[in-house]
Amino acid sequence: MGYQKPIPLKTQDNQPYWDAADRHELVIQKCESCQSYSHPPGPACAKCGSTELSWQNLGSEINGTVYSYVTSYRPFLPGFQDDLPLTIAIVELEKTPAVRIIGNILNCTPEDIQIGMPVKMAWQDITDDRSLPQWIPVS
Amino acid sequence: MANIKDRYAIVGVGESERSKNSGTTPLHLALDAARAAIQDAGLEAKDIDGFMSYSENDSCTSHQLATYLGVRPKYVKDIMGGGSSTEMLIADAIGLIETGQVQTVLIYRSMNGRSGVRMGGGGWDVNMLQSAIEGGSFIIPYGAGSPGQWFGLFATRHMHETGLTKEHLGHVCVSFYEHAQRNPKAYFYGKPLTMEEYLHTPALSTPFNKHDFCLESDEANAIIVTSAERAKDCKSRPVYIMGIAARQCVSHAHYWSDLSEVASDYVAADVYKKAGVKPSDLHVASIYDCYSWVVLRQLEAYGIAPRGEVGNFVAEGNLRMGGKLPSNTAGGMLSEGYTHGMNNVLEIVRQIRHDYKGTDRQVENCEIGLCTGWAGPDIAGAMILRN
Numbered sequence: 310m311g312y313q314k315p316i317p318l319k320t321q322d323n324q325p326y327w328d329a330a331d332r333h334e335l336v337i338q339k340c341e342s343c344q345s346y347s348h349p350p351g352p353a354c355a356k357c358g359s360t361e362l363s364w365q366n367l368g369s370e371i372n373g374t375v376y377s378y379v380t381s382y383r384p385f386l387p388g389f390q391d392d393l394p395l396t397i398a399i400v401e402l403e404k405t406p407a408v409r410i411i412g413n414i415l416n417c418t419p420e421d422i423q424i425g426m427p428v429k430m431a432w433q434d435i436t437d438d439r440s441l442p443q444w445i446p447v448s
Numbered sequence: 449m450a451n452i453k454d455r456y457a458i459v460g461v462g463e464s465e466r467s468k469n470s471g472t473t474p475l476h477l478a479l480d481a482a483r484a485a486i487q488d489a490g491l492e493a494k495d496i497d498g499f500m501s502y503s504e505n506d507s508c509t510s511h512q513l514a515t516y517l518g519v520r521p522k523y524v525k526d527i528m529g530g531g532s533s534t535e536m537l538i539a540d541a542i543g544l545i546e547t548g549q550v551q552t553v554l555i556y557r558s559m560n561g562r563s564g565v566r567m568g569g570g571g572w573d574v575n576m577l578q579s580a581i582e583g584g585s586f587i588i589p590y591g592a593g594s595p596g597q598w599f600g601l602f603a604t605r606h607m608h609e610t611g612l613t614k615e616h617l618g619h620v621c622v623s624f625y626e627h628a629q630r631n632p633k634a635y636f637y638g639k640p641l642t643m644e645e646y647l648h649t650p651a652l653s654t655p656f657n658k659h660d661f662c663l664e665s666d667e668a669n670a671i672i673v674t675s676a677e678r679a680k681d682c683k684s685r686p687v688y689i690m691g692i693a694a695r696q697c698v699s700h701a702h703y704w705s706d707l708s709e710v711a712s713d714y715v716a717a718d719v720y721k722k723a724g725v726k727p728s729d730l731h732v733a734s735i736y737d738c739y740s741w742v743v744l745r746q747l748e749a750y751g752i753a754p755r756g757e758v759g760n761f762v763a764e765g766n767l768r769m770g771g772k773l774p775s776n777t778a779g780g781m782l783s784e785g786y787t788h789g790m791n792n793v794l795e796i797v798r799q800i801r802h803d804y805k806g807t808d809r810q811v812e813n814c815e816i817g818l819c820t821g822w823a824g825p826d827i828a829g830a831m832i833l834r835n
Contacts, residue, residue: 315574317585327585348705349583355699377605377707381653385594386574397592399601399705409705411601413590419654424608441589 312435314388323350325364331440333432335367337408346408371430372447373400376409380419394419400428400444414444421446453723456542457679457686458833459552460489460672461794466633466785469563470666475508477668478558479516485554485670486517490683493517496672498544498553500525502533502788506565507558523550531736531789532711532821533557534671535829536694541673551678557790558668566664567595567788583703595824596653596661596739598702602825603655603741605707612744614655616759618646620740621659621782623767628779630809635663636783660740662781669790671797685801687833690816691722694829701826711828712749712820719818720751723832727751730832731814732799733775734792736822737782743767743775746820750830774811789821800835 319327326349329336338350342359353360378398384390396414414422415431427447432440462484464470464477478501486493499510499521510524523544527533534555541553561567577593578584592598606612625641628634641659649657679686695718697711698704720726727750735743735750744758752773753761766772778784778795785791796817804810821829 314591315578315589317589318575318578320579320585323585349586349700349703376705377601377608379597379600379604379654380651381591381594381597382650383652384591385597385653386572386577386588386591388574389591392591395591397590397597397601399605399707411587411590411592411703411705424605 315386316435316439317441322352326350329366330432330442331438333440334369335371335430335442336364337367337405339363339365346405348408348410367402367404372403373410373428373430373444374403375414375422375424375426375428376401377424378414378422380422396422398422398444410442412442412444414446416445452542452546453690454688454834455676456545456673456689457676458671458689458797459674459679459682459684459686460485460491461797462486462488462670463791463794464558464668466635466665466667468664468666470560473508474506474558474560474564474668475512475516477666478508478513478556478670481556481558481668481670482513482517482554485672488684489672491552491672493519496552496554497521498523498541498550500527500537500541500553500555502527502529502537502557503559504528504530504565504567506560513556521550530823530827531738532694532823532827532829533788534790534793535692535819535821535831538673538689538831539692539694542689542692545675552672552674554670554672556668556670557787559787560666561786562664563666582701586703594653596656598704599739599742600653600656602704602707603739606741606745607655610756610758612759615643615647616744616762617655617660617740618643619762620737620743620767621646623762623765624737624776624780625783626768627777628783631778631784634779634784635665636779655741656739659782662738663783663786665785665787667785667787667791669787669794671790671793685835687797687800687835690725690832690834691719692829692831693718693722694821694827696827698826701824704825710745710749710825712746712822712830715828715830716750719830719832725816725832729816730773730818732777732796732811732817733773734796734817734819735775736789736792736820737776737780738822740782742822746822750818750820769808769811777809777811793819796833800833802835
């Protein structure tokens with residue numbers, strides 16, 4: 310059985326993010342005009358509308374804290390029936406707090422998750438050539 | 449800009465039958481609702497020269513509706529939109545009437561929301577979702593496909609910051625279910641909810657259990673808007689629009705990372721200013737309730753209770769009959785039915801017209817009401833109505 314869950318679709322606007330994820334790196338779109346980070350990435354800056362966009366490579370050591378989370382006890386999408394309970398979190402990056410990234414928290418029971426807990430990014434190799442950025446607790 | 453305060457009115461409201469399996473099409477449902485609203489207003493179909501609807505591509509068109517009412521209107525318009533669309537379309541209708549394009553507009557929402565296209569998903573192709581939803585590639589691969597999860601992320605953070613508890617969410621549900629016991633047409637008529645039962649219901653997706661989620665229904669609702677002058681010719685008691693406002697804030701429609709503000713925060717200031725009233729002037733409310741928490745967040749946004757005190761406000765029973773602001777008095781979308789907000793509009797119109805006078809469903813002496821729409825934290829609408 311191959312990977313049953315949705316695989317991130319690469320598009321004109323997000324391809325650098327997912328290509329970097331496949332290399333186990335994090336890149337974030339940044340606006341050269343207003344200097345704000347733009348995540349999720351898009352065709353223009355969501356703050357000022359500028360198309361002067363670049364990609365910042367934040368590397369592979371990505372730490373953050375849980376900003377908010379939910380734990381789902383029902384699969385709301387096909388493929389997640391064996392992942393329950395499933396925790397989805399918004400994580401605030403330590404070095405660039407303006408960037409908050411949504412992902413699952415792995416290796417953790419729901420009772421142990423709380424706002425403010427430290428986590429780090431880990432890449433799940435979901436197919437031969439694709440990887441999915443995820444979060445694991447910092448022990 | 450012209451001040452439109454009290455110069456336009458809702459003169460008719462109507463609905464189709466409500467069910468979980470209509471066995472018919474959104475066009476049939478829309479025709480039933482439109483005919484009921486036209487009759488309520490004491491008008492004839494040919495008096496309607498503008499038709500508008502909102503949908504998520506799950507409805508019939510205004511053109512179809514007009515066709516089968518035997519009307520050839522001057523203006524038809526169908527928008528894609530969520531739970532703040534009623535207010536936005538009323539504002540459009542006022543603009544069209546103000547500029548002489550049309551005289552009387554019927555606005556409807558029709559959906560087989562349970563037997564047809566379900567808002568909360570079910571049967572969706574995940575790759576289609578990734579493309580269709582803004583930022584979809586950044587949420588769908590993580591299993592976040594339900595508004596309950598997206599709103600839940602907002603709710604968890606807001607509850608953490610303001611001290612709201614699961615029990616406070618429960619007070620919204622219990623209050624609205626209690627209203628539904630006075631409404632024989634509500635889904636949960638005859639099915640009251642106790643706090644004990646609520647707190648023992650397992651979570652579907654934290655912080656929500658099934659009671660915190662709105663219903664799904666097959667149903668159409670319609671309202672008719674015209675000028676105050678023309679309203680005098682209608683059979684019904686006009687409900688005047690004191691002020692109406694809408695706006696977007698928070699970027700993106702589904703991927704929310706800034707949880708510090710919602711569009712309702714801005715709409716509130718705007719609508720109160722336009723209407724010339726303050727929160728303490730309100731007697732009754734319809735507060736968009738796709739999820740229980742959404743009500744609490746809007747009570748804060750609209751200044752009905754200060755941030756940090758919203759929980760106590762609902763715990764004191766202030767959303768119930770006899771409370772400071774009886775709200776969603778037909779049961780709301782949590783316990784009456786779900787037409788993407790419009791059933792709450794119908795109810796507040798009927799309250800302000802005193803349609804329930806002489807029964808325990810009537811909010812005594814209500815003159816001014818607030819009706820809110822919430823497509824999400826990102827986009828909201830509201831209007832203040834009076835008799």
